[in-house]
Amino acid sequence: MNALFARHAILLVSMVKIVVLMFVLMTSLAYLVWLERKVAAHIQGRWGPYRVGPHGLMQPLADALKFLFKEDTTPAGADRFVYFLAPFVTLSLAISTIALIPFGPGAVQIFGQRTPLVIANVNIGLLAVFAITSIGVYGVALAGWSSNNKYSLLGGLRSAAQMISYELSLTMSVAGVLLLAGTFNMSEIIMAQSGYTWGFLPRWNLLSPTAPQLLGFFCYFVAAVAETNRLPFDLAEAESELVAGFHTEYSSFKFAMFFMGEYASMITVSCLATILFFGGWLSPFPQTAAFAWARYLPAAAFGIAGIALVLNGLRYSTAWGRVMLPVMGILLCALAGLLARPGSVDFLQGPLWFVLKVLVILFVYIWVRWTLPRFRYDQLMGIGWKFLLPVALANIVLTSLAVVLHK
């Protein structure tokens, strides 16, 4: 047994990491939907989910159960094999990109093996992510085609054309970052952004002293919103024109798979933006004695959130909420206490800053969706080809010039 374990240690350790990451990802997917509904509601002056559990916190569970128990229908005349294949393609591709994202600089001990906080640390990390997302279009296109429904087909066609167009700008917008970092490896791209201009301004690619990637980030973000088929670029769904677009005919768990796929790719794109433009796990504060207090900021944030939750929970309308919310608050405070211990405070710096940046980008993502109206289809193509692509190309030229002059 031990010999077998020693031979396949890397396999077993990877398995453990995959299981843990899957659990975290699935939970955060569920609560991302909750967050989206809450933010949308507050933007529109509503309360959002409020009935299932305090502040609607049990809503994701209720949604999942509802999806599972709905009838799973297949339309007449559908191409059955492709109809079944499409949701699997969408979800599995959206999830698998997470394997390439590094979450922190440290390493953890699993079964006595030291292993970094990433499942696959490969030389072509960034290219591999783009390779996986570039196949993602098949899920949507094939779903639209196989449903044997004109609205679905139109949605599939639109998304295929849209994703080809915007993928170009997406890839081009990242070239500036690659020029600055000189590598495809994600961890090395992050490490290339360490350091501080004038002692306090972080040298993230967005604020790089050589060539600030403001244009690059703008192009990346717009193209990423279009790649994930979200408003204002959700022409593949366009409720007002195409019923529900490519997933009109899908019900039950197959629909849930498309739904989860969309949110999983949102998380991937936000993680990528964090790595490429916001310095990944790097802290925004310099690591000097004057800023030593900044190391305790994540723990302090947890503590304040816990106290706020306790105070809010004690005044909650239902008895269940008056118990559950304070308990959660106390747990958060305990977590903050654990985080503030000298051993864990340094180790958890990276992952916590990373998650915080990803959350901010996800919030902007949701904010954009509920603020901007949908573009017309010709406007969408016009923006992609006539505006975004030239800007991304200009960014490459400017960055190359800056890099050459800087040397």
Place this chain on the structure above:
Amino acid sequence: MSAQLAVFFILAAMAVAGAVSLIVQRHPIHSALSLIVVMAALAGLYLLLEAEFIAAIQIIVYAGAIMVLFVFVIMLLNAGVEERTSLSRTAFYAGVPLAMFLLVELAYRVERASGPMAAQPSPAAATRGLAMLLFQDFAFPFEATSILILIAILGAIVLAKRDV
């Protein structure tokens, strides 16, 4: 059997099965999907050869861009199941022996040519080396190709716009 060899055989079987399915399938979309499987399996084989960059490009360009275009056109034209005509039957009877002949010839050549392989550069250096070759040593052919493609695009636009 080493793990690498096992992965090779799995990928090779995938590629061959995909290629056979590409021909046997009656519906264009199913054929296109089979071709994507072939592309993905080939990318996996490149990875086994430690050509990481080529593997990624294989997926991005072929599986991700060109095949999407194929699928897009098939969907746009709403192409149905292909028909079997007397000509396609003739092609089948003529094609099988020809394919067999090609297979035997390839096997013979590969068998004779198998010598020691050249030393491989490290994967990280491979991408850099490829870039040097493309943009320094072969910069002129590279640029000439891009102009050729540009001319082709312009030609397509001229042809498409004639009716408008």
